[in-house]
Amino acid sequence: MKKQLVHALASLFLMLPTCLFAQQPDNREVTRADIVVYGATPGGFCAAIAAAREGASVILLEPTDHVGGLNTGGLSFSDSNQTVRSTMMGLFDEWHRRIEKDYADRGVKLPYQVRVKDQSKWTYEPHVAMRVTREMLQEAKVKVLTKCYLQSVKKEGTRITELVTSDGTFSAKVFIDATYEGDLMAAAGVSWVIGREGKAEYGESLAGKRYPKKTMGIDGFDDDGKPLPFITTTDAGPEEDGDSNVMVYSFRLCLTEDPENRVPFPQPANYDPARFEVVRRYVKAGGRVGWDLYPLPGGKLDGNNSIGGQFSLGLVGACNGWSEADAAGRAAIWEAHKQYTLEFYHFLTTDPAVPETIRNKYARLGLCQDEFPEYGHFSPALYVREGRRMRGMYVLSQKDILDHPKKNDPIVISSFPIDSHDCQRVALKGGSVINEGTIFPVRRSNPKQGYAYHIPYRSILPRPDECTNLLVPVALSCTHVGISSIRVEPTWMILGQSAGIAAAMSVQEMLPVQELSYPQLRKRLLAQGQVLELPVVVPEPQTVKSIAVKTLPGIVLDNSSAKLSGDWARSTNFKPYIGTDYIHDEKKGDGNASATFRFKALKAGRYQILMAYSAHETRGKNVPLTVSCGTNKNTFTVDQTRPMPQGKHFRPIDTVYLTGDIETTITVTNAGTNGFVILDAIQLLPVP
DSSP: OOSHHHHHHHHHHHHHHHHHHHHSOOOOOEEEEEEEEEOOSHHHHHHHHHHHHTTOOEEEEESSSOSSGGGTTTOOBOGGGGSOGGGOOHHHHHHHHHHHHHHHHTTOOOSSOTTSOSSOOOBOOHHHHHHHHHHHHHHTTOEEEESOOEEEEEEETTEEEEEEETTEEEEEEEEEEOOSSOHHHHHTTOOEEOSBOOTTTTTOTTOSOOOOSOOBOSOOBOTTSOBOTTOOBSOOOOTTOOBSOOOOOEEOEEEEOOTTTEEOOOOOTTOOGGGGHHHHHHHHTTOOOOOEEEEEGGGEEEEEOOTTOSSSSOOTTTTTTTTTSOHHHHHHHHHHHHHHHHHHHHHHHHOTTSOHHHHHHHHTOEEETTSOGGGTTSOSOEEOOOOOEEOOSOOBOHHHHHTOOOOSSEEEEEOOOEEEOOOEEEEETTTEEEEEOOEEEEOOSSSOOOOOEEEEGGGGOOOTTTOSSEEOSSSOSBOHHHHHHHOSHHHHHHHHHHHHHHHHHHHHHTOOGGGSOHHHHHHHHHHTTOOOSOOOOOOOOOOOOEEOGGGSOSEEEEGGGSEEESOOEEEOOSSSEETTOEEEOTTOOEEEEEEEEEEOOSSOEEEEEEEEOOOOTTBOSOEEEEEEETTEEEEEEEOTTSOOOTTOSOEEEEEEEEOTTSOEEEEEEEETOSSBOEEOEEEEEEOO
């Protein structure tokens, strides 16, 4: 990790252009505004709009040619479904309401209402998100300039006076760094770190190395003993230590199966099947590969890296160095991620090792003709989940999220779960591979949302001896564990709004950003719709974990009594379950997993057959269940996305006739299934 050394080197570097400018006449034309926001991310455009609405003149600079970051770049499934939505108001709420109105004005009814602050999924198409974003910027009279890549910063003492970019020089009274990477703060000599802290540094149990995923029983080395492609290391380092790795980047793909709108994936250049040997070995060992798909309006799908997957859209390890790279370096990393994405799709749809059902599933997908036409329909925005992090006036860490959520100077309430994607892929000597770095969501179980906590104003402030007219709402001062919760666009939007309001106050009152009156800032934040009072913590309902088989009527066949073949995984994540656990097929759908029960009914007659499973949208809609008794054989298809009847633990499937003196077999398989197959228990009740 880089700490004081980075700060010292940055400060030394910054002295050079300042001295050069002083030694020669400066005839540059300088564009001036009250506030300059660098980075048109969701945090950036909300900061610009908020400051402009407070009466400041604002310039929003974006180093690329894309405005809106991930909000308009393919992330079309709002992560706010895992937050306390009643605390996510202000510009975030307005932006979503305007998206809802955009659809309503065209006669399209979305499957949610923004005014209802539940856990429903809010989705939208990228081009609609872009239209709403541009309208809001135009209405606020924000001057938006793209392709302005930061080249240097000029300072006088602790104040930034000018930004020199690839397309002009800009001066302001207050600056906001809204980049995902923390580019402006780094150029201004503000202290920063990158990577992960060790467990001891801030007393974080979730810090250091993380191994929650199952070890893959495959060899990660080639015949010469060298690590295969996509293996990042053979030594992840001590578990308690930090390192310079950041969580995986990927693209959010806007996809469709609609032939009228479908554009085929481009063919990857110089595709080499050997590059995917480690993935091929995993598939041959029964592993499932692919990515998550979220339904969107317009018959589209949002494709996302699977946090629970072993091989998905994320190119593990390739994002390291992105934040520190120059424009050319980032362009190369961006292209490497796009190349991998195209190659991964090509592998999924053509490689003989991939099951035909999986090949066909992805072959039906294509890019959307009506999205990103100027970029060949491929998203222009790489999902930078984590970049530099400032070391400012207050470093927010795990304890601030889980143990001490209340602060005296809150500017927003954050509540996304602590959630980190993979950071490394390790080939272990002895023949196995494991992904490292995942923090599976740390959240409440009912409702499924993160824990609400304050982000203090101090966390977006540099130390006053380093810079006094800069606010950093995106690459803010926190640990890796902290950013693993903060790192989503909804949180950055409300942080950006608060930073914009604070910047405008600093201009109006001619004060360093560290010297603003917090009570006055709080008043302005509340006036603009921000929520600052932590929600009342309602104890989570005491959920019954398990139900004893002996307490249930009829014939009850728990999964523990089934004869299993193929790969089944045990779980207790969804509650309540029958017996001690339930099993699932890891969403393979390959027909290799089956579970068979054998028993004799006490008496002949008709029986209602019922099934217990944990209903969820990721479950199979076509799970085969076969009942055989003598010459009678019935096969039923169970839709496991359907919930249990209110207050019931089993869902009725159908009725069957059983003969008392003949053995009955019931078999559940994953043949041709399109989601997770869950087996908890089967119940048979006599029909009067």
